Amino acid sequence: MRPYVILNAAMTLDGKIATATGSSNISGEEDLKRVHEIRKDCDGIMVGIGTVLADDPRLTVHKINARPEDNPVRVVVDSKCRTPIDARITNSDAKTIIACANEYKDEFVKTEKYETFKKRGVKFMWCGDKRVDLSLLMSYLHEEGIDKLMLEGGSTLNFSMIKAGLIDEISICIAPMVVGGANAKTFFDGEGFDTMDESVKLELIDSFSLGKDLILRYKVLK
Ligand SMILES: NC(=O)c1ccc[n+]([C@@H]2O[C@H](COP(=O)([O-])OP(=O)(O)OC[C@H]3O[C@@H](n4cnc5c(N)ncnc54)[C@H](OP(=O)(O)O)[C@@H]3O)[C@@H](O)[C@H]2O)c1
Incomplete structure (x- = not known):
């Protein structure tokens, strides 16, 4: 058993979710409110360590x-336990789970950082040998009530999650902006598929304008 997973992001018309220098304020104010409604409706919210370090x-x-x-309970996918001690995702506003890989456990549990996180109530989940097994x-997370x-x-995490068949729904805000840049992050990066035949297929279930932005919602076909 696993949670129902909704992927949400904001991208420019050319598919970028951040510039190469890490600038990522894309959504308009109305879209941010829509995003926070989804957060409120979910039991958990998950990001990769790259996002924690960048934003x-x-x-x-x-x-x-x-x-x-x-x-919602905040979840960081962080194989090597790199979440910074002062990361806002570990503050007392909500519960936090950091998911790490087993290889790093023995060293990490001896550190002061681990003790500080534990005192703050941060929970650790050890899953996967070298990298988090999603x-x-x-x-x-389902056992945890999510x-x-x-x-x-x-x-990177978006691609791993969709490749593993773990995403049920996608909602994307497309902002009327073009930013370019071969090194700018796109909605899905990772290693990608070799052929279009291997692509994950989607079905459009809703589309509407929100201020200047366009919102599309898709069901992921299994
Ligand atoms: N516009 C938007 O809606 C939006 C939303 C979120 C983020 N962003 C942008 O996205 C950028 C960050 O993306 P990112 O690709 O660098 O980082 P990311 O996807 O947030 O995190 C990727 C990291 O997660 C860890 N990880 C652990 N297990 C994994 C697994 N099984 N599969 C995939 N990753 C796994 C890996 O590091 P370890 O191996 O060290 O664990 C990996 O490098 C930032 O610039 C941020 O601003 C934009």
Whole structure:
């Protein structure tokens, strides 16, 4: 058993979710409110360590009216336990789970950083040998009571999740901007597929304008 997973992101018309220098404020104010409604409706929200290092997100519900208990459990996919000690995702606003790989466990549990995180209530899940095993993590999160999980990037984790068949729904905000850049992050990066035949197929289930942005919602076909 695993959670129902909704991937949400904002991209420019040319498919970039950040520039090569890490600038990533793409959504308009109305889209941010829509994103925070999804956060409020989910039990968990997950990002990769690349996103934590680049953006230092809080991943709480703060753009709409919400109570502290509306914040989803925050999950970082971080094989090598690189989450910084002062990362905002580990603050006391909501629960936090850091998923790491077994190879790094013995060294990490001896560190002061581990003790500080534990005192702060951060929970660790050890899944996978050298890299986080996403299927295993999904089953652990389900056992933890997470039935609906929002995935908020970045590009590398998005690709691993969709390749593993772990995404059920995609909602994307397309902003009327073009930023270019061969090294800018796209919606899905990772190793990619070799042929279009291998691509993950989607079905459009909704589309609407929100301010200047266009929102598309897709079901992932299995
Ligand atoms: N516009 C948007 O909507 C939006 C949303 C989110 C992020 N972003 C942007 O996305 C960029 C970050 O993307 P990113 O691709 O660099 O990082 P990422 O996808 O956030 O994190 C990738 C990292 O996750 C870790 N990981 C552990 N297990 C994994 C697995 N099984 N599969 C994949 N990754 C795994 C890997 O590091 P370890 O091996 O060390 O664990 C990997 O390098 C930032 O620039 C951010 O601004 C944009």
